[in-house]
Amino acid sequence: MTDKKREGRRGLRLSIGNFLKILPIRKKKIEDAPDSDVRKTGSYKPNELAGIIHPGLQHLIVTQVKDLTEDVKLYRLEADRENGCERLAPFGAGSYLTFEMTVGSGRCSRPYSICSSPKDAEKGFYEIAVRRTPGGVVSNYIHENWKEGTRVTAQEPAGEFLYEPVRDAKHVICLAGGTGITPFRSMVKAVLEGSEDFRIDLIYSARKEKELLFREELDGAAGTDERISVRYVLSDEEKAGYGTGFITKDMVAQAAQDGEPYSVFICGPQKMYRYLDGELKGLDLRKKYVRRELFGEIRDLSDEEDYVRPGADEFTLTVSQNGQRTAIRCRRDESLLCAMERAGIAAPSRCRSGVCGFCHSKLVNGSCYTPAQSDFRREADRLYGYIHPCCAYPLSDLEIDVPAAGKIKI
Ligand code: FES
CATH class of the missing domain: 2.40.30.10 (Translation factors)
Incomplete structure (x- = not known):
């Protein structure tokens, strides 16, 4: 048996030993506990904690x-x-x-x-x-x-664009465009203050120097912590000390360390995702090492290869909610969610990018188009006719069954 295995088994024995010590303490706590249902007393710790989170x-x-x-x-x-x-x-x-x-x-x-x-x-x-x-x-x-x-x-805070040590490499190359710097500012601060521990190579692009956000802070972070580095790229200006044009695969390759695995995190405008998809192909990265922040609603459907523009510019969208049916107008280029919001219908939504499933609704009849890049529905949902209205666009008159917006009270 290797030393490592022996150490592992010893650790396991100690854990079981500790567990056995806990049993009588737990038993006593159960015996001493009141008969009432503590979940209803308002002082039930798990409920308190869940309420905070x-x-x-x-x-x-x-x-x-x-x-x-x-x-x-x-x-x-x-x-x-x-x-x-x-x-x-x-x-x-x-x-x-x-x-x-x-x-x-x-x-x-x-x-x-x-x-x-x-x-x-x-x-x-x-x-x-x-x-x-x-x-x-x-x-x-x-x-x-x-x-x-x-x-x-x-x-409450939500999202999947988080550093996960089990999945992500310890070295993260962050590609930011415009206001897409915002989650990275949070990550840089988190590394500085010790709530995260990974290496950040940030490549931040904007059109002009004056449009770069948090410049002093980012430079300060790079100057004080060797786990952080920042490089700027300007697309509409040529200036000494800045990259010119767009973020390229060569810039990413340069930031990578020889042979060491790295993750690439991307946040920026929709066009940047599309462009970087092509650039990053050349780096042959494993899928799990490329992470994208949500890109919001698709603004221009003509960029979608499989989109066939319907004959009409506007359709009737019938919304069933809380036993009520309301017919509204929906433009061919707006998501069903946008049409409902414009009509004052309180439909549930969160990410507005097709990812979270918060807006999950049943397509009762008619047809709609979901761009492949926003289609994160489960296979069963697709099979049984469920859609995400935040990224579904009308192809005909249609009817959808929408859940109540729940806790949303304004
Ligand atoms: S709001 Fe998240 S999937 Fe529609």
């Missing part, structure tokens, strides 16, 4: 607004105690918050990556950065209406 909705208050660039603002949010939120739900670096709001007569939700760190949440705040996009209903609404003191509602 999964509060459902969180009432927050904007406590700081800062201009990062001409069109990007940073919002600091704290627990709104007057509205019953005592503390912020914890999160892992790379998570997002989905905000619920009413814009005009429509109900909307939007996910934004948390760009502050997990320890910042313990201290009492989250931060998000919002870029105002031309014609962007929600981003413009937020820029115009969120001030210090504004009360907002967000779902």
Whole structure:
């Protein structure tokens, strides 16, 4: 038997020994416990803990607004105690918050990556950065209406774009485009403060130097921690000290260490994902080592190879919810979720990218198109006619059965 195996068995024996010691203590606790159902007393620890980690909705208050660039603002949010939120739900670096709001007569939700760190949440705040996009209903609404003191509602933190030591390599090459830097800022802060431990090589691209966010902070992090390095790439400017053009596979290969496994994490605009898919092919990376943050709703269906544009520009979407049927209009280029929100129907949603399944609904009749890159439905859901309205687009008049929005109260 090797030393390693012997050590392993010894560890196992000790564990069993410890376990046996615990048994009489557990037995005594059970004997001493009250007869009442502790789950209903309000002091049942697992319930308390679950309530802290999964509060459902969180009432927050904007406590700081800062201009990062001409069109990007940073919002600091704290627990709104007057509205019953005592503390912020914890999160892992790379998570997002989905905000619920009413814009005009429509109900909307939007996910934004948390760009502050997990320890910042313990201290009492989250931060998000919002870029105002031309014609962007929600981003413009937020820029115009969120001030210090504004009360907002967000779902609990969610997301899959987290570092997972069992799956991901210890060396992560992070590719950020524009405001796609936000989850990486959280990861960099998490590594600095000790809530995460992995090496980050960040390649951050923007159109111009003035559009780079958190520049000083990122440089500061790279200067103080040898696990972090940052490189900038500008697509619309040529400047000394910056890469020019787009992030390339050669830049990624350069950041990789000889022979050592590395993961690639990507967050940026939709076009960047499409472009990087082609670039990264040449590096022959294992699938599990390439991770993408959510890319939101597909804006331009004409980029989808298998999309056949339907004959009409608008369809009737009948929504069955809570025993009520409502017929609304749905444009051929908007998701069923967007059409429902525009009509003021409270449909459940979270990631708006087809991933989380929160909007899962039954297609009763008619047909719709789901882009392959957003189709994360289970095989059984596909077989039994379930769709994700956040990434389903009408191909005919159709009817869907939508669950109630549950806890969403605004
Ligand atoms: S909102 Fe996540 S799958 Fe539709």
